[in-house]
Amino acid sequence: MTREEKKVILASSLGTIFEWYDFYLYGTLAVIIGKQFFSAFPPATQAIFALLAFAAGFLVRPFGALVFGRLGDLVGRKYTFLITIVIMGASTFLVGLLPSYAAIGWVAPVALIALRMLQGLALGGEYGGAAVYVAEHAPRGRRGFYTSWIQTTATLGLLLSLAVIVSLRLWMGEQAFATDFQLPFGLQGGWRIPFLASILLLAISVYIRLQMNESPAFVKMKEEGTRSKAPLSEAFGQWKNSRIVLIALFGLVVGQAVVWYTGQFYALFFLQSILKIDLLTANVLIAWSLILGTGGFLFFGALSDRIGRKPIILGGCLVAAITYFPLFGALTSIANPKYERALDTVKIEVVADPANCGNLFDPVGIRKFTEPCDIARRTLSQQALRYTKVDAPAGSPMKVTVNGAEVPFDAAAFAKTIGDAAVAAGYPAAADPEKVKVTSFFGALGNMQSLKIIAILTVMVLYVTAVYGPIAAALVEFFPTRIRYTAMSLPYHIGNGWFGGLLPATSFAIVASTGDIYAGLWYPIGFALLTVVIGLIFVRETKDRDLNTYENA
Structure with missing residues (x-):
């Protein structure tokens, strides 16, 4: 690797790490942000609106791919993703300065959502620019390895955001971190x-990127006068190109996205919301798995240069789909053993007229439930209590039983009533000593229980590295130089922004609607298997392709 190639990879990777750091901050702090900017609403609604604002950033990513992809194919890779880093860093900095709802009223949540959308737009243009830029500098036969450095950035950005947040929480205490710490203005x-603090990261990123040169493939195309005059219409308006976009989306990216979000985000959500592991412990365990597994991006990227992109990505999707149920079952058994025993020994039934029990599927959390059967089942799901729905004769009143004993139902007090009854029957209390708990970062390495959990989480991170490590090289090689930035960015961000970004909310909605804590896994398993089938049939191997080309793969 030459000095110039190292500089290209460093510049692209560092800037992208900072972008992902900015993006993940909001997701990690969504609960606190909800209380600050949606305080006019009840606590449950605050959290929902905060998550919807977070989702807005994912939903606009494909539009950022269109805007900045077109710009990158028209004016160049370097200046386009210099613009994206400025937009991302500035909008993140402004979130830190934004007054709360209590100070400026409805302007606060509106401004917050606008800034989130700017972040999403910028990220929609950032990844494609970084991947194309590195790939077009990489020597033939090494593109998988070179672009795999870009693939580490999302994980490293998440790790950096977790490290900063956990450190501040430990240093200043939870109350000061959430509300009490005094800042200027x-x-x-x-x-x-x-x-x-992201303003410092922005300054470093801009300085580094200003030192970079344009990619040689784009310079060659510009000198030859073969640039596309209308990248959007050429990439998506011509069937020969749009067909390849669809194959890339469903034959590679969708499966990669759901495996990636399951291994990093849904695993964290499962620990916190289903197994009721405290925030610090869950974040520390995930952080260790990321540290141990991140090298897999480089390994699988380099391996794809030897055996191909297709077998590694599809193989990762297949293995993940086959093993998710036993892996998450093992997480439950080790992290909260009393809870696992209760799932088998405590029998909770919701007995009701089926005409009064609706569908609880609510991925965006905005539905209002008024029927007692629906309120009871949703409360049980939110507390991760497994239940069975039993049909009663028409007109029968709804009742909830725990091991045969009826629990009084009052909508306002049911969460506490059923919680107390479940604990009395065998479910673990909040401070149950059998639950995994760590008090410091290195303390996670001090007992066998946490080490076993880290090992399971690391396996899931390795799945992530297998599907994500070669994906940038594969997508870059799919498309000709003249529309490469535009064409590869859209399927990537639809797959990761929509299919992947909505995975935690959708999977939990499946759990809530079924009463089965593992039912949400069918979402990533289904899409991973769909990608395996489509990929095997339609995806061609591209590892030996010349990037100075004017034809699709």
């Missing part, structure tokens, strides 16, 4: 510090 809350 009348702002409060230590949670603002990671957002404000």
